[in-house]
Amino acid sequence: MLHRPGHEIENITPDSMERLLFDDIPYLPIAQEEHDFFAQTLRDNGTEVIYTEDLATEALADEAVRNEFIERQVAEAGFVAGVTHDALVEYLKALTPRDLVTRIYEGVRRDDLELKALDLAAVSENTAWPFLMDPLPNAYFTRDPQASIGEGMSVNKMTFPARQRESMITEYILKYNPRFAGRVKVWRDRNHASHIEGGDELVLSDHVVAIGISQRTTADAIQDIAKSLFANSDYDTVIAISIPHNHAMMHLDTVFTMINYDQFTVHPDILTEDGKVDNWVLYPGKDGEVTFEHHTDIKEVLKKALGKSEIDLIPTGNGDPIVAPREQWNDGSNTLAIAPGEVVTYNRNYVSNALLREHGILVHEVRSSELSRGRGGPRCMSCPIVREDI
Ligand SMILES: NC(=[NH2+])NCCC[C@H](N)C(=O)O
DSSP: OBOOOOGGGGGOOTTTTTTTTOSSOOOHHHHHHHHHHHHHHHHHTTOOOOBHHHHHHHHTOSHHHHHHHHHHHHHHTTOSSSHHHHHHHHHHHTSOHHHHHHHHHHOEEGGGSOOOSOOHHHHTSOTTSOEEEOOOGGGGOTTSSEEEETTEEEEOOOSSHHHHTHHHHHHHHHHHOTTTTTTOEEEEOSOOSSOOOGGGEEEOSSSEEEEEESSSOOHHHHHHHHHHHHHHSSOOEEEEEEOOOSSTTOSGGGTEEEOSSSEEEEOGGGSOTTSOOOEEEEEEOGGGOEEEEEEOOHHHHHHHHHTOSOOEEEEGGGGOTTHHHHHHHTTTTOOEEEETTEEEEETTOHHHHHHHHHTTOEEEEEOOTTGGGGSOOTTTTOOOOOOOOO
């Protein structure tokens, strides 16, 4: 599942960039070309590509469903009553399902509406910012609002307001799109205070997941989803890995990804000099509770959880103190495995790519000048729906 970047990207300004979690403003026509190339690479290698914008349009075909979605989107954008709320709802209700979806991604500007008689709330609004409903420029990172784990999904309460409304779109797709409705279990929904994002959720096998404790995912949320997985699925092991809480490494998959049964990419900066990182292994405990053990030797933990005698950790940028952080910044660790030992990566991370090939990995490179400005790579830009049992 992908989202083709649209005009929401052009609705980023220098003033809103930081709040919208971007470091620069991508040039949209090239970003779209790069994205189409990425989608075609997946198709050429046997993947069916579906788009959130199409799934959401289908999910919102029914007028009553659409009206409920509009009310909830407007409320989560900060308007529960009053003239602005009413004008937004009226404006969005007049749109076709396709245009509504586009508008939700692109945002609604103050001057899209005709605000007639103002009330106190409306006159006291921040008129310096042209948007009433912000654009969702991070939507092309479809990895994060939800995560597929076994036969179900985690529909995520996201961390920053800039992204929270994205997972409501997932909620409606799962509930009302005929391809999904009634067929997908939800391990944890988005109605929680503690947050979790898909970039932190890594499925390692049919019974093991790794989850980052990060800027975006709290230990609370991990315990909570572990409890649900242990009670309702075949998953019996959750490895919680602690990573630095910063923008360059906002999710576990920016510093650590699985690319084969026994091979992983890892950014050397998350490991101590002797290769350790704090991690906790969660298991089912008594009475539906969760028990956990603290470890630091991630290799040993992975060996045991996956039943392997060796684990190959491949360092981003070959571990060089300049190359590794540079390539990590442009998602050199964010590899998308499309089969064991076969990955899609950004072409700009040529040191990491060469090293992957030396380790026997088949690497498909995709273009990355504009897409990378959003701080996400091929893994972030894709959400698997069905994984073959291999
Ligand atoms: N799975 C990922 N690593 N996603 C990257 C998301 C980047 C996006 N700008 C954000 O800050 O949310």
